[in-house]
Amino acid sequence: MEYNPTEIEQKWRERWEKEGLYKKVKDTGKPKHYALTMYPYPSGDLHIGHWYAIAPSDAKARYMAMKGYNVFFPMGFDAFGLPAENVAIKNGIHPYKWTMKNIENMRLQLKSMGAMFDWDHEVVTCHPDYYKWTQWFFLKFLENGLAYRKNSPVDWCPTCNTTLAREQVWGEDRHCERCRTPVIKKSLDQWFFKVTKYAEELLDFSKIHWPERVVKMQEQWIGRSEGAEITFMSGQNDPMTVFTTRPDTLYGATFLVLAPEHPLVQKLTPPDHKEAVRGYVSEASRKTEIDRLTADREKSGVFTGAFALHPLTGERIPIWIADYVLMTYGTGAIMAVPAHDERDFAFAKKFGLYIKVVIAPPGYSGAPLQEAYPGQGEMVNSGPLNGVPSEKGKARIVEILADKGCGRASITYRLRDWLISRQRYWGAPIPIIYCAQCGTVPVPYDQLPVLLPEDAEFLPTGESPLKKHEGFLRAKCPKCNSDAHRETDTMDTFLCSSWYQYAYISPYFKDAPFSKAEAACWLPVDQYTGGIEHATMHLLYTRFFTKAMRDIGLVDFDEPVLNLYNQGIILGEDSEKMSKSRGNVVSPDDLVNEYGADAVRAYLMFIGPWDEGGPWNSRGIIGIQRFLQRTWNLVLEPAMAKGARPSSEETLELRKLAHKTVKKASGYMESFKFNTMLASLMEMNNYMYKAKSAEMAETDAWKEAIRHYILMLAPLVPHLTEELWERTGGKGSVHRQYWPVWDERLAAEDRVTFVVQVNGKLRDRLEVPAGIGQDEACELARNMDKVKSLVEGKEIVKTVFVPGKLLNIVLK
RNA sequence: GCGAGAGUGGCGGAACUGGCAGACGCGCUGGACUUAGGAUCCAGUGGGCAACCGUGGGGGUUCGACUCCCCCCUCUCGCACCA
Numbered sequence A: 001m002e003y004n005p006t007e008i009e010q011k012w013r014e015r016w017e018k019e020g021l022y023k024k025v026k027d028t029g030k031p032k033h034y035a036l037t038m039y040p041y042p043s044g045d046l047h048i049g050h051w052y053a054i055a056p057s058d059a060k061a062r063y064m065a066m067k068g069y070n071v072f073f074p075m076g077f078d079a080f081g082l083p084a085e086n087v088a089i090k091n092g093i094h095p096y097k098w099t100m101k102n103i104e105n106m107r108l109q110l111k112s113m114g115a116m117f118d119w120d121h122e123v124v125t126c127h128p129d130y131y132k133w134t135q136w137f138f139l140k141f142l143e144n145g146l147a148y149r150k151n152s153p154v155d156w157c158p159t160c161n162t163t164l165a166r167e168q169v170w171g172e173d174r175h176c177e178r179c180r181t182p183v184i185k186k187s188l189d190q191w192f193f194k195v196t197k198y199a200e201e202l203l204d205f206s207k208i209h210w211p212e213r214v215v216k217m218q219e220q221w222i223g224r225s226e227g228a229e230i231t232f233m234s235g236q237n238d239p240m241t242v243f244t245t246r247p248d249t250l251y252g253a254t255f256l257v258l259a260p261e262h263p264l265v266q267k268l269t270p271p272d273h274k275e276a277v278r279g280y281v282s283e284a285s286r287k288t289e290i291d292r293l294t295a296d297r298e299k300s301g302v303f304t305g306a307f308a309l310h311p312l313t314g315e316r317i318p319i320w321i322a323d324y325v326l327m328t329y330g331t332g333a334i335m336a337v338p339a340h341d342e343r344d345f346a347f348a349k350k351f352g353l354y355i356k357v358v359i360a361p362p363g364y365s366g367a368p369l370q371e372a373y374p375g376q377g378e379m380v381n382s383g384p385l386n387g388v389p390s391e392k393g394k395a396r397i398v399e400i401l402a403d404k405g406c407g408r409a410s411i412t413y414r415l416r417d418w419l420i421s422r423q424r425y426w427g428a429p430i431p432i433i434y435c436a437q438c439g440t441v442p443v444p445y446d447q448l449p450v451l452l453p454e455d456a457e458f459l460p461t462g463e464s465p466l467k468k469h470e471g472f473l474r475a476k477c478p479k480c481n482s483d484a485h486r487e488t489d490t491m492d493t494f495l496c497s498s499w500y501q502y503a504y505i506s507p508y509f510k511d512a513p514f515s516k517a518e519a520a521c522w523l524p525v526d527q528y529t530g531g532i533e534h535a536t537m538h539l540l541y542t543r544f545f546t547k548a549m550r551d552i553g554l555v556d557f558d559e560p561v562l563n564l565y566n567q568g569i570i571l572g573e574d575s576e577k578m579s580k581s582r583g584n585v586v587s588p589d590d591l592v593n594e595y596g597a598d599a600v601r602a603y604l605m606f607i608g609p610w611d612e613g614g615p616w617n618s619r620g621i622i623g624i625q626r627f628l629q630r631t632w633n634l635v636l637e638p639a640m641a642k643g644a645r646p647s648s649e650e651t652l653e654l655r656k657l658a659h660k661t662v663k664k665a666s667g668y669m670e671s672f673k674f675n676t677m678l679a680s681l682m683e684m685n686n687y688m689y690k691a692k693s694a695e696m697a698e699t700d701a702w703k704e705a706i707r708h709y710i711l712m713l714a715p716l717v718p719h720l721t722e723e724l725w726e727r728t729g730g731k732g733s734v735h736r737q738y739w740p741v742w743d744e745r746l747a748a749e750d751r752v753t754f755v756v757q758v759n760g761k762l763r764d765r766l767e768v769p770a771g772i773g774q775d776e777a778c779e780l781a782r783n784m785d786k787v788k789s790l791v792e793g794k795e796i797v798k799t800v801f802v803p804g805k806l807l808n809i810v811l812k
Numbered sequence B: 001g002c003g004a005g006a007g008u009g010g011c012g013g014a015a016c017u018g019g020c021a022g023a024c025g026c027g028c029u030g031g032a033c034u035u036a037g038g039a040u041c042c043a044g045u046g047g048g049c050a051a052c053c054g055u056g057g058g059g060g061u062u063c064g065a066c067u068c069c070c071c072c073c074u075c076u077c078g079c080a081c082c083a
Helices: A005-019 A048-066 A082-091 A095-111 A128-143 A195-202 A212-222 A247-252 A271-286 A289-294 A342-351 A390-404 A500-504 A516-522 A538-552 A588-595 A597-606 A621-636 A648-670 A674-691 A700-713 A718-727 A774-782 A785-791
Strands: A032-037 A070-072 A147-157 A184-193 A224-234 A239-244 A255-258 A302-309 A316-321 A333-336 A407-413 A432-435 A439-442 A474-476 A483-486 A525-531 A561-567 A751-758 A761-769 A796-802 A806-811
Touching (some): A005 A597, A005 A718, A032 A516, A048 A525, A048 A561, A048 A588, A048 A597, A048 A648, A128 A538, A195 A212, A195 A538, A212 A538, A224 A247, A224 A390, A239 A247, A239 A333, A255 A342, A271 A302, A271 A316, A333 A342, A538 A561, A588 A597, A588 A621, A597 A621, A597 A674, A621 A674, A621 A700, A621 A718, A648 A674, A648 A700, A674 A700, A700 A718, A751 A785, A761 A774, A761 A785, A774 A785, A774 A806, A785 A806
Parallel strands (some): A032 A525, A255 A316, A525 A561
Antiparallel strands (some): A147 A184, A255 A333, A302 A316, A432 A439, A432 A483, A751 A761
């Protein structure tokens, strides 16, 4: 009998589908488990990276099902996005057509994996019945003050003549993904979601178990800073508020710096400085991100000619503008304390500005500083606060300012509101109508979806086809019915993925984005798996969405995903990222044809720890192929007769091995350690291969071991195990069985290899019962030849005894 | 610069709360069966003739360190003028 993966894999996939083995069922008898893996973009071809992400996720979901959970494991497609539109521009194929064709193909490829997806719950985000609800969320957010429109600078590629999504701006020098041109900033009217409203709550991870790495990245991204806002008055009585984390250094503020885009710049600047200031402002606005970075952070700026009054000393301090102050952070203005801030120090040195020490560095002599001292210390040159430790000075200064009405404690976040407008065709249209009389008017809910016109023209002008599509553009104002026009921007595809896990539970639901009854049954997601690259995008947005949905009354929990696990990245054989240009791409379809899906799945899990990723090695898969063949042989091949019945020691040893393996394998499955899980099954296989005989195969111990072996392998290798299950007379599907349970007495070690050390070095080993006592072990050890010769004539200082592990004889 | 993670045979990787370093697999060596083997099976495989030496380097704690502490080097990822 030959193991023929192609034949059995197809047979079982067909049968599972026919029998609806993986369909989501309401089953009140079992606890629910919502397992989710990040859905793919339908690029047209499922690559090995998809397999690497999805197959282990499926194995875990299958394991949970065997552990007695009612598991739901859906799959769908993140179907909006730029590649489809680029194809349309280049080849004239409509994005819908291209996307749907790709989905057809990828669905088949996904099915070849043999995963337990419930395809009845597939969602495709570019389906009008899906994006209708994406638009509905936009309107709900608008209604609840979570969406707004403002003029804002966005990343623009001057060669492609279009704005770029964040994920299309690549590399440290921030260049366009397609043509490598450095991006520039361009101001446009844009829609935003108020993520910042939830900044504080998004920092609370107490209700979820996510990898520390992701938590840290989100914390850093949100960037909470505690400090104070301090208002300075200009000579003309214009208030300017700055944000600082070091109010204790206020006495050392010797100038102010505004961002070039700061709204007060024009007003403050006296006529004799207008030209210089205007020149600097326009230069700063023309600068690309690359310029700012390659300038080696050399400070630049100009004096505005204006002065401000120090709120405590009343001193006149100059107001400068410089591009190292960002309009997008804090208040867009800072008080510069050159003695205690590196950037301000560099700026002051370059432009010859006054540097005033107000926190004494260790061993401070009063001499001018060679570099900024950003640490803590005793306050000096600070009027009434001299001698106070700076840690305490913070609060004191804030109190003083509050009394004077020119300052208060304040918290600033680096997180910015989410820019959702995209100047593209292939996304969900923003459901807004602009009317000359009524202004910005939301499309009424009963008119959703705002459909994408099918007859759009895709031209390489960089302009969205929607802008020129009269039929789409023209609309009646929902309020006054006069002629109006539609918003032509579409929504960031991250909106689609912010709520797809909700859509899965009741796809294309008619009356709401999802069914409330199903929601009560299935939400939130219990286990999510996917790449780390979404740490501060998708994974943050979906948390925001859930909090907003909760406040709107759609759900009654705070977090969309309770447990998260990030797999690593599978690299090419040359340890480089896989790419067509490098020619190191591994095709899963070819591998499936040659080795079968089970082997590809298992090999990807065996290659190393799942969260670490690593290089593909085309030679290694042969080891898995052999292992599966040996599994086949072990279970099905008749054994040679030995003539002798196995002894009770032999069968007991086999039982012990089986139970130990169940114990180990269970732990490995719980912690996503598929590589060591497979290793322990290989050990079991190797042992049984040798122990096998016609007589042994008749024993209950053997039958139990084989049964456990097949069950443990089932989540990783679903087709082969189903075939073996059937051929060995198993009832029903192997995937409907319970995960084996181990007997702790059998799994426990009763005989151990006891290590004998002399002076900490291994000298010999003893095969003894696990419960051996110190005296007995000592006695045995001293009589060993290797120990004897070393101990002879020496004084024993002490002996260290670790029960069940080792004995260490320490000599003088 | 800040934050996180990682350095173990020829290769991918094991090693629980400090206790047999190298499980498992690839590759390699030898053998068996074969007309044949890139099939299968069996045996071996960190280095060194040996005492011994070996987990990026250097110190330390300990009876005992891949594991804990200090310093340093290299690599990967994230952030990066965030006041």
